[in-house]
Amino acid sequence: MARPRQHSDAVISRIQEWLVDHYDTSAPVAVMVDRSGLSERSFKRRFSAATGYTPVEYVQALRIEEAKQMLETEDMAIEDISAAVGYEDPTFFRRLFKRRAGVTPAQYRQRNRLRSLPR
DSSP states (O other): OOOOOOOOOHHHHHHHHHHHHHTTSSSHHHHHHHHHTSOHHHHHHHHHHHHSSOHHHHHHHHHHHHHHHHHHHOOOOHHHHHHHTTOSOHHHHHHHHHHHHSSOHHHHHHHHHHHHSOO
16 A cells, blocks of 8 residues: 555544554445545545545555555455455455455465575
């Protein structure tokens, strides 16, 4: 994930802080909108202006980054990692992962595990 943009929107900052620990929540954007106290349209506009991401893109980026960490360090099945980061459909997770990371989760695990082995 690209480094988050610095901004001064306190409402969005508070939501970003919450999201770090709750990215696996079901329907996270709806919860974010509710927690913000803003209308959905205003929230989405302010979130995009502050972060450079739509709320959905931001959640997906967080989830994929967490999945990468898990693939590098855990021996969990890819289906279990998918569920752990908030995706109930492993097929959707695999497609999204490949689109965002450029490789499948299995390829990512293999490449990054090989790098971490002692030589």
